[in-house]
Amino acid sequence: MNNLRCVPLLAAILMNLPSANAGEKAPDAKETVVLQRVPVPGTDREMGMGIAEFPPNAAKPKHKATGPEVTYVLEGEVTVQVEGRPAQIVHAGESYRMPANVVHVTTAGPAGAKVLATWAWVPGKPFNVRVQN
Secondary structure (H helix, E strand, C coil): CHHHHHHHHHHHHHHCCCCCCCCCCCCECCCCEEEEEEECCCCCCEEEEEEEEECCCCEEEEEEECCCEEEEEEEEEEEEEECCCCCEEEECCCEEEECCCCCEEEEEEEEEEEEEEEEEECCCCCCEEECCC
16 A cells, blocks of 8 residues: 555656657757867878867757768767667767768767867858758
8 A cells, every 4th residue: 555655646747858859959059169270282181180068868959060070979978860760779889970961860878978070171161050850
């Protein structure tokens, strides 16, 4: 009989827990801090390198890059969701590459993440272009 008295208490606790399905929006990832840019001889492009930090569960909204990227996860993990493909979880010590103009969303895991990114871009033009749903 004591177990039945616990049911209302348990129900109240569960109803008050935060839920990702309750319309809560994950925070946006912080802006990438550019560490270095160098010209690529014989082209109109530069190579860039930077660090991006993601608070827990933060996301870079749906976007595409105008040039190729290679990203190495320094801390935590990120989920990379490319339109039309299964999500890919990339852990610390692993890397992924993203071709130019591929629409995707990058989301940190519950502990957040820090990544080192390198990219090729045309100076003066936008690199990450947000894509509307």
